[in-house]
Every structure is written in structure tokens, then in C-alpha cells.
Amino acid sequence: MPPSPEPGYRVVWTHHVKHQIRRLHQRAAALGVGPMVAQTVIAAADALSVDPEALGDPLYHPRGVAGTVYHAARPPLLFRFVALDDNASVVVFGVAPLPGSLLDQPEP
Numbered sequence: 001m002p003p004s005p006e007p008g009y010r011v012v013w014t015h016h017v018k019h020q021i022r023r024l025h026q027r028a029a030a031l032g033v034g035p036m037v038a039q040t041v042i043a044a045a046d047a048l049s050v051d052p053e054a055l056g057d058p059l060y061h062p063r064g065v066a067g068t069v070y071h072a073a074r075p076p077l078l079f080r081f082v083a084l085d086d087n088a089s090v091v092v093f094g095v096a097p098l099p100g101s102l103l104d105q106p107e108p
Contacts (some may be wrong), residue, residue, distance in 0.1 A: 009049045010089045020095045024077070024103060031102055034078070040074050041095075052083040052090045078100035 013021075021041060028037035047055040056072030056079065065086040080094030097103035 008048050008089075009052055009083070011045055012091045014091065014093050017095050018094050020055060022094065024097065026037060027074075027103055027107070033102060037076065037103070041054050044072065044074055044077070045078055048081065048092065050091045052081065055079075056081065073098055076103050 002028065025034060025037055025041075028034045044055065052070065053068075054073075056070030057068045059069045059071055061068055062082065065082070065084045067082050069080070071080070072079045076098050078094075078096050078098045079092060080096075081090050081092045083090050
């Protein structure tokens with residue numbers, strides 16, 4: 001098995017996103033899919049640290065920031081992040097249930 005690529009990007013998860021992930025994981029655990037959601041977050045974090053452009057689809061270039069905003073659908077989650085060009089950083093600013101996924105259903 002080939003070795004994993006070395007991380008080239010520093011990944012920053014906003015406080016809001018950390019809270020979103022905790023809530024999503026609690027909901028996933030109640031639905032019996034906690035491990036799948038945890039693995040999805042871990043895999044996304046690994047991919048973001050190596051090649052964020054390959055993980056998501058570009059949405060736009062924000063004014064005043066040298067970077068690109070992306071979204072990435074990794075069932076059952078949707079990630080929103082910005083890859084900053086000048087310092088090889090990625091800021092994850094949104095994580096939500098993928099529309100139509102089990103996590104997207106209304107709570108009882």
C-alpha cells in the first residue's frame with residue numbers, strides 16, 4: 001500500500017463548524033450512523049489537508065481574499081470551505097446534512 005500524501009494545507013475548523021459537527025454527530029448516533037458520519041468528517045479533513053481543490057467544486061472567488069470558496073458533497077454531509085492561496089490554509093466554514101440524506105430528515 002503506498003504511503004499517504006503529506007499534508008500541504010493547514011485546515012482550520014471555525015467554532016461554528018465544530019458545533020455543527022457535534023450536533024450532526026449526536027443526531028447521527030441517535031439514528032445509528034454515528035461511525036459513518038465520523039469517518040466522513042475524518043476523510044474530508046484528510047483530503048482538505050492534502051488537496052482541497054480535488055475535494056470540492058469551486059463556487060466563487062471572494063472579494064478581498066486571495067482564494068476560492070468551494071463546496072463538497074460527501075454523503076451524508078455537505079462541506080463549505082475556502083482555500084486561501086497566499087498561505088496554504090483551508091478554512092471550513094460550513095457543514096450541513098446533504099439534502100435528502102438521513103440526517104436531513106426532520107427530527108421526531
